[in-house]
Amino acid sequence: MYLCKTVLIYMEKKRILLCLAHMGGNEKKYIEEAFRTNWVVPLGPNVDAFEHELETYVGRNKKVLALSSGTAAIHLALKAVGVNPGDEVVCQSFTFCASCNPICYLGANPVFVDSERDSWNMDPELLDTAIAHRIAKTGKKPKAIIVVHLYGMPAKMNEILKVAKSYDIPVIEDAAEGMGSEYSGHLVGGLGAYGVFSFNGNKMITTSGGGALICPDEEAKSRALFYATQAREPFPWYQHEQIGYNYRLSNVCAGIGRGQMDVLSGHIAHHRHIASVYAKAFNGDDYIKFHGNWSGLSRPNFWLSTITLSPKLLGNGCVTNGGPAPGVENLRIALDRAGVEVRPLWKPLHLQPIFSRCPAYTNGVAEELFRSGLCLPSGPMVSDADVERIVSTISGFCLRCGV
Numbered sequence: 001m002y003l004c005k006t007v008l009i010y011m012e013k014k015r016i017l018l019c020l021a022h023m024g025g026n027e028k029k030y031i032e033e034a035f036r037t038n039w040v041v042p043l044g045p046n047v048d049a050f051e052h053e054l055e056t057y058v059g060r061n062k063k064v065l066a067l068s069s070g071t072a073a074i075h076l077a078l079k080a081v082g083v084n085p086g087d088e089v090v091c092q093s094f095t096f097c098a099s100c101n102p103i104c105y106l107g108a109n110p111v112f113v114d115s116e117r118d119s120w121n122m123d124p125e126l127l128d129t130a131i132a133h134r135i136a137k138t139g140k141k142p143k144a145i146i147v148v149h150l151y152g153m154p155a156k157m158n159e160i161l162k163v164a165k166s167y168d169i170p171v172i173e174d175a176a177e178g179m180g181s182e183y184s185g186h187l188v189g190g191l192g193a194y195g196v197f198s199f200n201g202n203k204m205i206t207t208s209g210g211g212a213l214i215c216p217d218e219e220a221k222s223r224a225l226f227y228a229t230q231a232r233e234p235f236p237w238y239q240h241e242q243i244g245y246n247y248r249l250s251n252v253c254a255g256i257g258r259g260q261m262d263v264l265s266g267h268i269a270h271h272r273h274i275a276s277v278y279a280k281a282f283n284g285d286d287y288i289k290f291h292g293n294w295s296g297l298s299r300p301n302f303w304l305s306t307i308t309l310s311p312k313l314l315g316n317g318c319v320t321n322g323g324p325a326p327g328v329e330n331l332r333i334a335l336d337r338a339g340v341e342v343r344p345l346w347k348p349l350h351l352q353p354i355f356s357r358c359p360a361y362t363n364g365v366a367e368e369l370f371r372s373g374l375c376l377p378s379g380p381m382v383s384d385a386d387v388e389r390i391v392s393t394i395s396g397f398c399l400r401c402g403v
C-alpha cells in the first residue's frame with residue numbers, strides 16, 4: 001500500500017526537461033495564412049517579414065537571411081568569407097559539433113582553441129598564440145575565426161575582435177545559443193563579420209527547425225541567398241557556375257518564427273529569472289558553483305543555467321568512453337530518477353574522436369569544465385517550484401556524498 005502511494009506520487013510529478021519549445025499563440029495565425037494563400041514553399045511573405053523583424057531586432061544595419069538551420073548559416077558564413085578546401089579555420093573547442101562541422105563540409109581544416117574561465121568561451125590570448133603558430137607553421141593565416149557564445153554567455157568580444165583585426169581575419173559569431181544576449185550594449189551575433197542564430201526546437205525561440213545568417217550588408221545577404229538557393233545564375237533557364245545548397249527556410253516555419261518574435265523578450269526574461277533563482281539557491285555553496293555573469297560588459301540570456309561541482313564531489317578519473325567525472329554522472333542519474341533532465345556540459349571538440357587529429361591549442365579549461373559541469377533545465381516551461389525541486393535533489397545528493 002505504502003509502495004503504491006510512492007509510485008503514484010512519483011508518476012504525478014511532471015518530468016522537467018532541459019529546454020522545451022513554448023508557443024506564444026500567434027504562430028498558428030501566420031501558418032494558416034501561409035496555407036490560405038498557398039505560400040507553402042521555402043520563400044514568401046512570412047520569410048520576408050521574419051527577416052525584417054530579425055533585422056530590426058539585431059539593428060546596426062545588419063541584413064538577415066532566414067535559413068533551414070543554424071548549421072546551414074555557419075556553412076554559408078564560412079563560404080562568404082572565402083573558406084576553400086585545405087584552408088584552416090580557428091574554432092572554439094568548447095562547443096557543440098555544429099559550430100565546427102561546416103568547416104569540414106568545405107574541405108577545410110579546424111584548428112581548435114580552448115576557453116578562458118570567465119565566460120567559458122574562446123581565450124583571446126590563446127587565440128593570438130594559435131594564429132601566430134599556424135602562420136609560422138604553414139606559412140598561411142587561418143581564413144576565419146568561429147567564436148561561440150556558449151549557453152548564451154557572451155565571449156570576450158573586444159579582445160577577440162582586437163586579435164582578429166591585428167591579423168585581418170574575419171570573425172564568425174556562433175550565437176545559436178545566444179539570441180538576446182548583449183555585449184557592450186549590442187546584441188551578440190551582430191558584432192563580428194557574420195553572425196548565426198539557431199531556431200531549433202530547444203533554442204531561445206523556435207521555427208521547429210531553422211536558423212539565420214546575420215550579414216554585414218545587402219550585397220553580402222544576396223550573395224549568401226544565391227548559395228542558399230542552389231547557386232542559380234540570373235538566366236531564364238537553370239544555369240549553374242557554382243555549387244550551391246538548398247538552405248532556405250520554409251514559409252510555413254517562418255510563420256512560427258513570426259509568432260515567436262512576439263514572445264522572444266518574454267522568453268529571455270524568463271531564462272534570466274530562472275538563472276537568478278538558481279544563482280540565489282547556490283550562492284555561497286562550497287560544492288556547487290553557479291556559472292554567473294562575468295562582467296558588467298555582458299548581459300547573458302542564460303539560455304541554459306550551468307553549474308560546476310567541486311573536486312570533492314567529482315571522484316577520480318572519468319566515466320568510461322571519455323565521459324565526465326563519476327560524480328557528475330552520479331548526480332545526472334540521481335536527477336534523472338527524480339524526473340529531471342540534465343546534461344553534461346559540451347564535450348570539447350578537440351577531445352572528440354572524429355577531431356582527434358586536428359591541431360588544438362589548449363589550456364585545460366574546457367576539459368576541466370566538461371569533467372565537472374552540468375546544464376540545468378531552463379526556459380519558459382520551468383517554474384520556480386521546478387527549480388526548488390531540482391535544487392533540493394542536488395542538495396540531497398551532496399548530503400549523501402558527505403559534504
Ligand SMILES: *Cc1c(COP(=O)(O)O)cnc(C)c1O
Nearest residue numbers: 069070071096098099176198200
Ligand atoms: C544548436 C547549435 C548550433 C546549430 O544550430 P541548428 O539550428 O541546430 O543547426 C550551432 N552551434 C551551437 C553552439 C548550437 O548550440
